[in-house]
Amino acid sequence: MKLSTKGRYGLRAMIDLALYSEKDPVSICSIAERQAISESYLEQLVAKLKKAGLVKSIRGAQGGYVLAKPTADISVGDILRALEGSLDPVECMGFDEEHVCSGSDICVTKHVWKRINDSINQTVDEMKLKELVDESRQVRGIEPTDASCSQK
Amino acid sequence: MKLSTKGRYGLRAMIDLALYSEKDPVSICSIAERQAISESYLEQLVAKLKKAGLVKSIRGAQGGYVLAKPTADISVGDILRALEGSLDPVECMGFDEEHVCSGSDICVTKHVWKRINDSINQTVDEMKLKELVDESRQVRGIEPTDASCSQK
């Protein structure tokens, strides 16, 4: 029942991206530096975010990433599901249709799993990236400029 | 973010145990047979349930297991935590105390993880074993006698 580093790093990366990409695209390298995440690993995560349609890429020099949608339209659930796959702790066959299970206790547990799944998804879907970004800006002053990241 | 077979099998085993242990203790062997779970694996799970104080064992021939508490006093959360360990998808240091995080976005994500953890634990704790057992009995007729399980 653990959330992997994909989800944990990825959410931080998205907040970082939202904070710094207002003017110019943000490079993976600069996010990695600020967030102390391995650059090559972060690359994989951002690829997933892109495939999910949450960020857009701009290739070439001075390129980077920007959000594909306004922060109010991106939920924590969208981000986590993009990175982790389904957040359902139990993937059950025939959740919706009234599928008759073999044993009655299996059927009963199915309701349990569904309630857990629903509770998680509801919780993450009602939190929007906008709220997190706003909160983050309140904590420290705004630094909207993305310092180009150090070379190696 | 997956619940392992420990939790899934274990919950079914607890329902089974509650259904069949009213008169006599129930053997692992018979639970394994009814629930189609490997006997030797189930042994490990029941050991965890025992250590958590949810079931009591009666050793020797005609022995087995019985619930240690009334079904109304055992929550799904108790069972799952006994088997899986903490259900918190993210284990965060210093959740309670106002620990100042290094970066503001880390602090912000901390609130996210806390809300997810709370939502899961609340959901599983408000479901009691009693409800599941009652529901299970409604589905099919009651078979309170534990047929001694087939030998190998």
Place this chain on the structure above:
DNA sequence: TTTAATTCCGACCGAATTACTCGGATATCA
């Protein structure tokens, strides 16, 4: 008093997943 049923305990094991790294191809701005 033996025997069969049963819990108890720890070691082992293959397969999958996690959390990365690395090397290089491709695109694009200056």
Place this chain on the structure above:
DNA sequence: TGATATCCGAGTAATTCGGTCGGAATTAAA
């Protein structure tokens, strides 16, 4: 034509998962 970037796929060490196996200890029944 470089220097920056994204893109992409393969490799890999460590850990977890989902069990199995063998045997010791306990106790009811024959």
